[in-house]
Amino acid sequence: MSETHAPMDLWTENADDFRVSQRNISLGEVTVYPLECNPLTFRRTPKLIRKSDPEAYHLSLVKRGTGVVAMGGESRVHGAFDYHTSDTSRPFEISSVREPFELIGVEIPKALLPMPPRIAGQVIGGRISSRDGMGGLLATFLDQVTSSSHTYQPSDGPRLSGVLADLVASLFAGVLDADRSLPPETHRRALTLRIKAFIRSNADDPQLDVPAIAAAHHISVSYLHRLFQREGGGVTAAGFLQRQRLSRARRDLADPLCQGLPVQVIGARRGFSHASAFSRAFREAYGMPPAAFRRQCLGLR
Template structure:
């Protein structure tokens, strides 16, 4: 499994919960002032998952205020960008003169080098947080910094792809090997950079390698979502992404992890066939019928 640390407030006496969690958040993100009307009996569940030098953490807790002040920045700055996928709840982020409300299925971002304040609203909330050192993001920090504080949707495009990646990694963290962590971290850094570049419409700031990785990940996500389409083949995949078949093959040769585009389609269909075979609803359906349906891309 991936290196992971779990914090559950229920494991501690009520009087110790808030302060112990504050100390954890100061290590995970950066030193912050935290305030909550629930501090006397704080409820929080958090898992810190290490992907090399990048940390991902599913977090749910009572409402509170996060505050990163100039004084704290002068004392300690890990030089990182933070991004949170909001899964439940809402909050108001104030950075400089800008104040933005973030709701579920949006991202909010911050920079450890800039003061900010985050106030969660109405009860508990749930997020998946990401801490990315600035020197690991494959785009210039001053360019990435222009995205900080903007509202970013997680419902479509690169935002949805990043959300899918975060959800899968945090849900299935035990299925990966420790050596997978840095590789997953590199993919995550590419996805964050591509998301930022899309917000800024500044793709020229990305490296060619990041372009290829991000495009390959988008294609893989497209294949997963459309594997049941009997018309899905390499020509259709290439056309949907406005690239040539030959370039599609080259992408998978470099970034496909040892599989081809056609092979990846086959893998998705076989995976669906295995799922059908395990489904009681298909108990009376002959194996060769299930295999034929999936081979043809029939849902």
């Protein structure tokens, strides 16, 4: 750690039997790093800053354990489901307390964050919750990236780093109530991500449709359509909703534990109000009726 591009001193009481596990997931210019370790103290001193400074922010989602961040004469305690933040240009000390520590870290260049440094810097060192709002959305994104990193192609890195930068900027802006400091495109992307997360969470509700999605986010149906058009790929809001329902129904049909459920019941559980609509949509998406798909997956006659 003392020889990296952002060198730090480390200290631990467990030096004779120290255990650590870390992966570095490169997303273009952004790095995501799941980390588990015994209690440990990280120190970035003025001397180390002079040695090398990549001009980056560090943001860590605490999954397990308790940490104390000391910066600028203040100390704050961070527990599970909190974020702690630091700046490679400012001295800090981060200590995990007593029990092993688990986190998902992010290193993001300041130049990549679509937010003025004078604004973003006001967030650094503070305690931020990941339980709801943009904090919850960012936590879901980080969990997905770390658990499925093997499924991404190298070409996905720059796109994922752009999404991550927008999420971090939106989180910071929410903390400061400084949304006006964000570029309009970042606003739109953050809103689209929130809408998609809302659809995923509520797709099983048969009452959920395009007008209900727009109303839940206090926007017009036409603006909702424009948001999805900007995403590219030809996927509409209605199409995204149906894709969520179909993929879940498909998973249920292939699950032996759901074998006793009639096909129409599975369709209804996944938000389809009519059995005929479910069967037609499934056939169009997967090339066969749901009953035939189930027989094929489960080896039934």
